Amino acid sequence: xxxxxxxxxxxxxxxxxxxxxxxxxxxxxxxxxxxxxxxxxxxxxxxxxxxxxxxxxxxxxxxxxxxxxxxxxxxxxxxxxxxxxxxxxxxxxxxxxxxxxxxxxxxxxxxxxxxxxxxxxxxxxxxxxxxxxxxxxxxxxxxxxxxxxxxxxxxxxxxxxxxxxxxxxxxxxxxxxxxxxxxxxxxxxxxxxxxxxxxxxxxxxxxxxxxxxxxxxxxxxxxxxxxxxxxxxxxxxxxxxxxxxxxxxxxxxxxxxxxxxxxxxxxxxxxxxxxxxxxxxxxxxxxxxxxxxxxxxxxxxxxxxxxxxxxxxxxxxxxxxxxxxxxxxxxxxxxxxxxxxxxxxxxxxxxxxxxxxxxxxxxxxxxxxxxxxxxxxxxxxxxxxxxxxxxxxxxxxxxxxxxxxxxxxxxxxxxxxxxxxxxxxxxxxxxxxxxxxxxxxxxxxxxxxxxxxxxxxxxxxxxxxxxxxxxxxxxxxxxxxxxxxxxxxxxxxxxxxxxxxxxxxxxxxxxxxxxxxxxxxxxxxxxxxxxxxxxxxxxxxxxxxxxxxxxxxxxxxxxxxxxxxxxxxxxxxxxxxxxxxxxxxxxxxxxxxxxxxxxxxxxxxxxxxxxxxxxxxxxxxxxxxxxxxxxxxxxxxxxxxxxxxxxxxx
Amino acid sequence: xxxxxxxxxxxxxxxxxxxxxxxxxxxxxxxxxxxxxxxxxxxxxxxxxxxxxxxxxxxxxxxxxxxxxxxxxxxxxxxxxxxxxxxxxxxxxxxxxxxxxxxxxxxxxxxxxxxxxxxxxxxxxxxxxxxxxxxxxxxxxxxxxxxxxxxxxxxxxxxxxxxxxxxxxxxxxxxxxxxxxxxxxxxxxxxxxxxxxxxxxxxxxxxxxxxxxxxxxxxxxxxxxxxxxxxxxxxxxxxxxxxxxxxxxxxxxxxx
Numbered sequence: 001x002x003x004x005x006x007x008x009x010x011x012x013x014x015x016x017x018x019x020x021x022x023x024x025x026x027x028x029x030x031x032x033x034x035x036x037x038x039x040x041x042x043x044x045x046x047x048x049x050x051x052x053x054x055x056x057x058x059x060x061x062x063x064x065x066x067x068x069x070x071x072x073x074x075x076x077x078x079x080x081x082x083x084x085x086x087x088x089x090x091x092x093x094x095x096x097x098x099x100x101x102x103x104x105x106x107x108x109x110x111x112x113x114x115x116x117x118x119x120x121x122x123x124x125x126x127x128x129x130x131x132x133x134x135x136x137x138x139x140x141x142x143x144x145x146x147x148x149x150x151x152x153x154x155x156x157x158x159x160x161x162x163x164x165x166x167x168x169x170x171x172x173x174x175x176x177x178x179x180x181x182x183x184x185x186x187x188x189x190x191x192x193x194x195x196x197x198x199x200x201x202x203x204x205x206x207x208x209x210x211x212x213x214x215x216x217x218x219x220x221x222x223x224x225x226x227x228x229x230x231x232x233x234x235x236x237x238x239x240x241x242x243x244x245x246x247x248x249x250x251x252x253x254x255x256x257x258x259x260x261x262x263x264x265x266x267x268x269x270x271x272x273x274x275x276x277x278x279x280x281x282x283x284x285x286x287x288x289x290x291x292x293x294x295x296x297x298x299x300x301x302x303x304x305x306x307x308x309x310x311x312x313x314x315x316x317x318x319x320x321x322x323x324x325x326x327x328x329x330x331x332x333x334x335x336x337x338x339x340x341x342x343x344x345x346x347x348x349x350x351x352x353x354x355x356x357x358x359x360x361x362x363x364x365x366x367x368x369x370x371x372x373x374x375x376x377x378x379x380x381x382x383x384x385x386x387x388x389x390x391x392x393x394x395x396x397x398x399x400x401x402x403x404x405x406x407x408x409x410x411x412x413x414x415x416x417x418x419x420x421x422x423x424x425x426x427x428x429x430x431x432x433x434x435x436x437x438x439x440x441x442x443x444x445x446x447x448x449x450x451x452x453x454x455x456x457x458x459x460x461x462x463x464x465x466x467x468x469x470x471x472x473x474x475x476x477x478x479x480x481x482x483x484x485x486x487x488x489x490x491x492x493x494x495x496x497x498x499x500x501x502x503x504x505x506x507x508x509x510x511x512x513x514x515x516x517x518x519x520x521x522x523x524x525x526x527x528x529x530x531x532x533x534x535x536x537x538x539x540x541x542x543x544x545x546x547x548x549x550x551x552x553x554x555x556x557x558x559x560x561x562x563x564x565x566x567x568x569x570x571x572x573x574x575x576x577x578x579x580x581x582x583x584x585x586x587x588x589x590x591x592x593x594x595x596x597x598x599x600x601x602x603x604x605x606x607x608x609x610x611x612x613x614x615x616x617x618x619x620x621x622x623x624x625x626x627x628x629x630x631x632x633x634x635x636x637x638x639x640x641x642x643x644x645x646x647x648x649x650x
Numbered sequence: 651x652x653x654x655x656x657x658x659x660x661x662x663x664x665x666x667x668x669x670x671x672x673x674x675x676x677x678x679x680x681x682x683x684x685x686x687x688x689x690x691x692x693x694x695x696x697x698x699x700x701x702x703x704x705x706x707x708x709x710x711x712x713x714x715x716x717x718x719x720x721x722x723x724x725x726x727x728x729x730x731x732x733x734x735x736x737x738x739x740x741x742x743x744x745x746x747x748x749x750x751x752x753x754x755x756x757x758x759x760x761x762x763x764x765x766x767x768x769x770x771x772x773x774x775x776x777x778x779x780x781x782x783x784x785x786x787x788x789x790x791x792x793x794x795x796x797x798x799x800x801x802x803x804x805x806x807x808x809x810x811x812x813x814x815x816x817x818x819x820x821x822x823x824x825x826x827x828x829x830x831x832x833x834x835x836x837x838x839x840x841x842x843x844x845x846x847x848x849x850x851x852x853x854x855x856x857x858x859x860x861x862x863x864x865x866x867x868x869x870x871x872x873x874x875x876x877x878x879x880x881x882x883x884x885x886x887x888x889x890x891x892x893x894x895x896x897x898x899x900x901x902x903x904x905x906x
Contacts, residue, residue, distance in 0.1 A: 105685070124680055124687035153687075200865070203695050203905070207865050210824040239793040241760055544759045546791065549724050556724070557688045562677030628678065630687065644688045646678055 036085030036165065037260035039271045039359060041182035041278070050085040051078065054092035054142075058083070058108070060130075060152075060162065061101040067161075067189050068256040068263035074161035074189070075102065075152070082185055082261050082285065083150075083164030090145040090171040096138040098130060105129040105154055108138070109589070109630075110166060111323060112148040112307050112607040115140035117627025120589050122153045125630050125646055129154060145170035146307025147281040147325045149185070156194035158636055159287040161261075163187065167281060168307070175524055176303045176312070178279040178329055182270040186293075186320070186342050186351050188255040188286040198637050201249055202548045208251045211348060211371045212243060236379065242545065242581060244373040245346075247506060249548075249582070249637065250288045252349025257289065259340060264352035269359055270340065277331045278355075279303075284320040287636035290345035290583060290610075292319050292508065292515075293326075295338050295355060296366055300328040302516055306606040308592075309524040318516035319345070319504045321585040321610035323634040326516075330355075337361035345507060345583075347371045372507035377500070378581035378613035489573065490618075492532050495519075495598040496575060498616030505583065505612050518597045521604035527594055529622040530601070533573035536618075537564070541611060541633070541643070543580045548641050550580075550633060556642025563648035564631065566623035575618045578611045584638065585610050588647065590629035593619035608634055623649045694721040695905065699817075702901025704735075704874075708892040711738045714899070720754065727754040729764060743775035750785050750801075761790035768803060770844065779843050782806045795819070811837040811846065825863075829870075831856040840881055845889070847881025860903055868903045 036050045051058070063076035077083025088094050100106045107129050109121035119140045123129030130136040151163035165183045190197060200207040213234070221230040237244045262268035272278055280300075282293060294300075294317040302313040304327035312329075320326060320342075332338060337356035344350060347368050354362055495501055501518040508515050543550040550556070566572065574593065576586055585608050592605040596618045603620070611617045626649050633643035700716040718731040734746035752766035764787035771780030783803040792798050799815045813835045820828040835851040858872030875896045878886050883893040 122687055124685045125678075128681070128684045199693065202693065204865055212821055212824060214821045214823055216823070235794070238795055241791050241793060241795050544724075546760055547724050547756065556690075558690045628680070640688060642688065642690075646687070648677075648679070 036183060037185075037262075037268065039269050041180050041270055041272075050087045053086065053088035053094050053096070055095040056086065057097040057099065058086075059099045059101055060106050060108075062103075062160075067191075067258070067261070069265060070191065072189070072191060075106075075157055077162065077164055080261070081161035082187060083162070085165045085167060085183055086150065087167050087169065088142050089169045090142055092142045094138065094140055094142050097135055098138065099135040100130040100132055103132055105131050106157060106162070107152055107154045108150050109153040110138070110140075110148065110150050111587075112146075112325070113140070113142075113166070114144055114590065114592070114625070117590060117625065117629065120629065122589065122630045125589075125628050142168055144168060144307065145174070146304055146309070147183075147283060147327050148307050149283045149285050149323075149325065151285060153630070156198060156287075156636060156640065159188075159190065159194035159197070161187065161189065163285040165281065165283055165285075175309055176279075176329060177277065179276040180272060181279040181281060182355075183260070184270075184280055184282045184340060184342075184353070185260050186282070186284050186286055186289075186291050187258045187261070188250070188289040188344075189258050190250070190254045190256070192254055194287075194636075197250060197254065198640060201637050202641070205546065206243060206246070208249065208253045209243070209245060209346075210251070210253050211346065212245050213373075240379065242379075244375075244378075245371055246374065246545070246581060247346035247371060248289065248344065248348065249635070251346055252344060255289065255344075255349060257286075257291075257342065257344060257349050257351035259342065259351040259353040262353065264350065264365075267362060268353040269361070270353060270355050271359070272332055272355060272357060274333055274335045274357055275331070277329055280328050280330060281325065282320060282328065283325045284322050286322055288322065290319060290321050290505075290585075291342040291351065292317055292345065292504075293340075293342045294318075294366075294513070295330060295340055296364070297338055298330045298332055298355075300330050302520070303327050303329055305521050305604055306608060308605050310604050311522040311524060311602070313516060313520045314514070315516045315520075316513035317508075319508065319610075321583065321608060321634075323585050323587055323608040324606070324610065337363040339363040339365050341366050343368060345505070347507065369507065374506055374581060374613065377615075378506075489533060489536060490596075492530075492620065493596050493598065493600040493603045495596060496616045496618045498577070498614075499597070499618070500612055500615050501597045503612070505610075518595060518610075519599075521595065521597060522599045522602040523604050524602075526601040527592070527603075527605055529571060529620075531571040531622075533571050533620055535570070536573040536575055538575040538577060539564075541576060541578045541580055541584050541586070543582070543638075543643070545580070545582075548637075550638040550641040550643035552643065552645055557644040558642060560645065563628060563646040566621070566647055566649045568623060568626055568649055570623045572621050572623065573618055574621055575616065576609065576611050577616045578613055581613045582635075582638075583610055583612055584643070585634040586632070587634045588621070588629065588631050590625040590627070590647075590649075591621055591623060593621055595619050625649055690723065692721060692723050695719065697903075697905040699903055700899075700901055701904065702870075702872075702899040704897050704899045706895045706897035708895045709897070710740060712736060713738065713744075714901075722754070725756045727762070728752070729754050729766075742777035743772045745772050745778045746770060748783075748785075749773070750783075750787070752785060752787060754787075754789070758790070760792075761788065763788055781844070805841070807841075809837065809839040809841050809846075811835065811839075811851075822859075825861055827860045827862070827868075829858045829860060829872075831858065831874075837882075842885055845882065845885050847879075847883070847885055849881065850879045851882040852876060852878040856899070858899070866905050869901070870903060871898070871900050873898045 058077050061076050062073060065072055065074055065081055074081035098108050107121045107123050117126055119138050120126040145168045148166040149163060150166045151158045165185050206212060256263050260268050284291060299314050302315060304310060306325055318326060335357050337354050340353040340355055342351040352365060504515045504517050539552050542554045578584060587608045593609055594603045594605045595609060596603055609617055609619060629647045631645045631647045632639045696719040698717040700714060702714050704712050704714050712735040714735040716733045718729055720727045720729045722728055729752040731750045732746055733748050734744055736744035748768050748770055750766060750768040752764040754762045754764040757763045766785055768783035768785040772778035783805050785801055785803050787801040789799045797817045802812045804810050815833050817829055817831045822828055833854040837846045837848060837851055840848045854874060854876035856872055856874035858870045860868045860870035862868040877894040886893050
């Protein structure tokens, strides 16, 4: 641990303020916007208005700043909120001095960085945190490049704007070229105290959801779909005591969605010269909000995901989960303005900026879509649901506009209670003595078996695939982890049955425009560790929505007694099964997760994986980072409600 | 949850000790002076489900309340529940139909099992007869989101009674709710002093239309119908009260 920690404040407050002023002078002059959010962005190789490494100082403070036209009390970093762009170069040894001028402990986690465990910035896991008045010096070698971000890992500080972009310039030439770059940091700001947001989530039901289905909708639906189908669908959700409109826990009813710290009315503008190729580094630094990002009139070419280069994918729109980053290239040819439009997943609001050749221009703002209803995959995912007791044939005829990507024919006529016994014919091969373990509902205490089995029936990736997951589920029922023999596992890179990498998720209509899906992501070159996994570890994502308790394998962090163990240098497969009806962006600190999206040896690597409701997702991990690491859902309030574990590599 | 100890005492002395979830000794190898990465805190909440002025056809006008307050975590909580009324113009103090102090445990996703002591009477007033109960309660959501509270009481004299309260929120708009309510009371023993007969005592149904100005402040208007049965009805008649009545209410639902 190379922690060089100063026991007390080495600089006087006055000195610090002076430093801050020197660094943030332009900020004040421009109306307190982050200095890096310069309209001209940065021409390649010409950084300006940023904190450039390898050696820099950051002062964390509670400040009074305008946000969305009102006075707010965010946490600022060197005088701006969100904080400055930190720009490092691959190969440097970074020295980042963070001084806490708050009245409570703080921290900075460098999201997506591979670094020593003591430098990861998670209080209680990597270090003690930074006490008020103290300076902590982060030192780590920079051995990667790309678009990342940083944020507090203390309490709910991230919700107060304690976050900023982190860009690492590559030592060698990247596999794409561009003339200018802009960082687009998406955040969600609330004027409420984050602690009361959390309390409202814990104690209220659907507290921030003002897009629930009503009696009036019922009659509209009856007119459209007929009484029987409408009633049947409503009845199913009601029976489960859940809402099909539960897309986002915290919504535009309290959030102002910000682009680079600016509300839509600010018309934050990124400039370009017609014909230039722009690299847009999009970071979802919000606490709770997924966004669907598009620039009407421009094709975007995705060239990196979570900082790592991917083979170019031209798209019209992409969904960005909390904590994910995407780099896209655009080449606006016309001398006109374009909207940078990031719509929240529940359609309750949007972040907006303008891409234009001159300041003061605006483009047409797209209409927000209607909120979608969650479909069967979310229902089936929920642990409490008694699938066998429901008449699925009723579902088949219903026209669900919100259920894109669902193939109802797969549901039709399937007898879920009988599914557990199916697929035996497919499971030829080595002695599968664990057949009785196929009853997932028994081993997991959750009724997701119906959905899984369904997925199995349509997945033909391998004859063995069905048995794999069955075995795992059985194991998971014992100790939450599965370690079947290596010989019975899926080949490297193959998508798990139950994954939906070909779908962007709820509320996206793939026929409307070309939308990025996980299936599209292909690494530029294979990652160095080509070993197949030596074992599998299956973790279920679980929750009690009524109490707003979120957990892994049914246990909140406060209820588990120790870390998840990775053996040093082992290669393992992490399987995440979402038993809830919400998306969860799962983030592993310290190590990459190679997402097995079916791309074979070109599977992409990510620091944050979006796991959709009912989905089963797998990633390969090389456990080369000795030490303790945080592993959690990156929805801030889910994490604080218990969806957090420590992974110990030893 | 192993570190949680619940102590229930009689009267008003009830303490809940929630040991802070110290993680350091559990294989994390974190130094003792490091904080827990995710600290959980106990919370407290008060829900005043009904606070209303009731104007019956036959009976006396009354101020009616029904609240529950709790303190604790996700699984273990201490509840204080109170339901009562102050009949207007009778010169008497308010009467609590019940005032219960309960330990509550989450036993399933939507259900809490609660147990403790209950009180009936006028607090700090001799206007009403008093008695104490042992109470067992099952509170939660049945499928289709019907809010349900089922309780079983045994009084200090061994008299057994039970009651069921159900309400359902029908969402008319994003902020307007129509709420049907049902209350049924029954007893195994006759207790004339409290107007309780053996068997089915009473049924009370109501319908309230509420508008959420905020999630936490929602005024409402509504009406109800109530009827007492059997021995209970006889007792009511004997004391000159109506056995069947209807009324209108106006009030507010609050939580904080």
